[in-house]
Amino acid sequence: MSGSGLRGLLGRGLRQRAKRVLGPLLRRRAPRRVDLPLSLWRLERDAAGGLRLDGVELASLLDRFGSPLHLVDAARLAGNAERFTARPPGASRACEVYSSYKTNPVPGVLRELHARGIGAEVVSPYELWLALRLGVDPAAIVYNGPAKSEASLAEAVGRGIGLVNVNARTEIAPLAALARRLGRRVRTGVRVVIPGGWGGQFGERIDTGAALRAYEEARACPELEVVAVHAHSGSEIATRAGLDGFLDGVLAFADSLRQRLRLEVQILDLGGSLACPTVSRIPERAQQMAVTFGCEPVPRPPEAVLSIDAYVARVAERIEGHCAARGIPPPRVFLEPGRALTGNAQMLLSRVVQVRDPDDAGMTWAVLDAGINVAETVRGTFHQLFPVVEPPGAPRRLHRLTGPSCMQGDLLYPAWELPALSVGDAVAIMDAGAYFVPFSTDFSFPRPPVVMLAGGVVRPLRHGEAFEDLVALDEGLGRSGAAGGAAS
């Protein structure tokens, strides 16, 4: 054994001993995690400890559709949609809402939202295609992002899309040229970055004057009907103060457009960024304590997060107040919610496929059939986890839950107390409606089905992938049935 290898061994041995001794001490001293209330997700436990939604036993869904399984709660989805689209008390009108397709692109979910008057916010040629395929009125589509292809823009403009927000100044001239060729005018906005906000690859900065110059350039193009200011907060909006700071930046810029360019903005497109109340980033230190010592991470209190109702009410209040003070009519307000709209309306059910002997720190490692392949966002983010069946009075013990893949990093829950798990037991990972499905991979396992529960009735939205589906596009194996011949 080499010197460095020996040092490595010693270091590792000492670290392991420290973990064994310190872990229980630290766990006793750390703030104790308490399960968030089942009612936040409309869940109940029956007398046998089985988790139910609208009276339907979740365990029965796994039996029927297999595991893992995405389950959409139609009532919660509809409720979120209604809250976003409601006219707040005292406001002159409601916000206009466009679902962030990238956050949850499952057609069955999108249809439910569209049926409730929500439009489509798309950021790629595929998402534009999907919105049109789902029958969304082109006027109810907003096309954003830094990667709009010319062909997709031609389609969008040709069909009279509601709004195109350019991501950067350099997008303006090509868009105008395209519109000229098509003989159309395009309703256009520019994505801007408020002072102090994060921009990166997105938007033109207000503080450097770049945003104003972009508006000047866009207004000089007769093919562009410049109607909107588009902004995202860039970081999560969880509090009224955070929202106010963001709105201040947007409203001040609308004022300067009016004052300096005599441009009366018709639309304020405020993007997304509203938090899902029951999801929070686990601070790095808490994550380390969980991984190293088995201290359970504690969530941000859901009641500390701005609700959808409070969010839309505050948006209306601030914007209408701002305009009333200036004697101008309030603009239309567009919202592009993602995680706040769909996040808590979906859960991921998963079965245990392996349970190991407790390790020498007393932790039980269990392997789920859902891991980073379908729940990548759970790493480093608090998502409430419930046992699908928890017999009354069953003692809990500390588990580490990993995914099924052969990859060290496939560790979803480094520390979580649960009744002793056995192979075949199931858990429910909550708030799986944002960035779970679109971030899913085929890493060693096919992607699972999505079903929706509505009024006690379950119907499939998306079927799970069969093994054959994973090679459907491969030469010699796929649906084409081609013999794999050379095509050069």
Place this chain on the structure above:
Amino acid sequence: MSGSGLRGLLGRGLRQRAKRVLGPLLRRRAPRRVDLPLSLWRLERDAAGGLRLDGVELASLLDRFGSPLHLVDAARLAGNAERFTARPPGASRACEVYSSYKTNPVPGVLRELHARGIGAEVVSPYELWLALRLGVDPAAIVYNGPAKSEASLAEAVGRGIGLVNVNARTEIAPLAALARRLGRRVRTGVRVVIPGGWGGQFGERIDTGAALRAYEEARACPELEVVAVHAHSGSEIATRAGLDGFLDGVLAFADSLRQRLRLEVQILDLGGSLACPTVSRIPERAQQMAVTFGCEPVPRPPEAVLSIDAYVARVAERIEGHCAARGIPPPRVFLEPGRALTGNAQMLLSRVVQVRDPDDAGMTWAVLDAGINVAETVRGTFHQLFPVVEPPGAPRRLHRLTGPSCMQGDLLYPAWELPALSVGDAVAIMDAGAYFVPFSTDFSFPRPPVVMLAGGVVRPLRHGEAFEDLVALDEGLGRSGAAGGAAS
């Protein structure tokens, strides 16, 4: 604006000024990145600056197959396979090699490897199915991992699989029961964790005695033919010292199996973990310097990494020497290479879809059509990037390269000098043959095609996804053509 918002603004403003001033200073002082030699990938530049592989202009492949595009270099793949399977000078025999399916599951790639005498290392029911579908002799399949289903084990055992490595003690009794039901004996190994090594959800630890107990338990099952010790290093093997330390741990355990259980191990299965010489983790500080100040990350020198030849030679030398000293016949040696086998035999070509005005720190942001959706592993890992065309003498400037998605984190190259990019220009991301395809998602964009270049001839291996493919399993849209009716 709230107080905390104001502080945030101030802080942000100061930070931005610091970046503008410090960035150029730090960049001048930092170690300078130099492109790794094109020849490491058998690439050449023609007189016009076009990148060519086997005489084929890469730009022409993008024109023909679209962008982004995975390009497999058949010669390099074959060369890597031959090096792994070659009998090292002085060794009595070659290692037996099993391709890690999870690392690169493209059937066209796997077929090339199987045609060169390489078997299949599978870690899921899907991967087992794929190996059998590709016609791999069941005796040339090793089944690993913590998530083997009972049905897949029954298939594997029934067809006479070469080796099943149990991941944990708790897997032993169910495997024996299955074999008993099927009336078969199963060639079995146990995954172990060498002292000081990392285990996590994988393997039984040697240092606690758990590994030895697992072998005792397995040997007590008449249905299990205990033939193998299975171990992974748990961390990347990049040096001879690292390899030696790992082999020491494995050989010492084989000795104790012989001494304490009188078990003569027939097979040492050494797993994977050999590094790809041109890929290295970017240290956290270097990554921060790149993101904050535009300092280009510098790679680990490829020559500092154990080559495939040196690796297999050292494995044979140490194992045969160890056994000769004890007067015992050397065991068969199984290898399960992943990144070292396929990593550098594939590249990802991608076009620029948006270029922004230089920011106030002088960096040019460019948006690629490949991002975290298809190249997630590039974040935090050094992957050489080449412009697909670089006109001779063209000056370089500092770029930030992002992917196409609407997500802040879609930043692939925070700092990389390139000739000034325009929309439509292309880059080649090297070493895309490991964990690119299996980690790919449908996040806003369909997954790209994979083509193989062999002897100057290009042929498709996997077709790119069409928009329709992304909804093929959705009710009311998919291939089934079903009207989306309820199925409850």
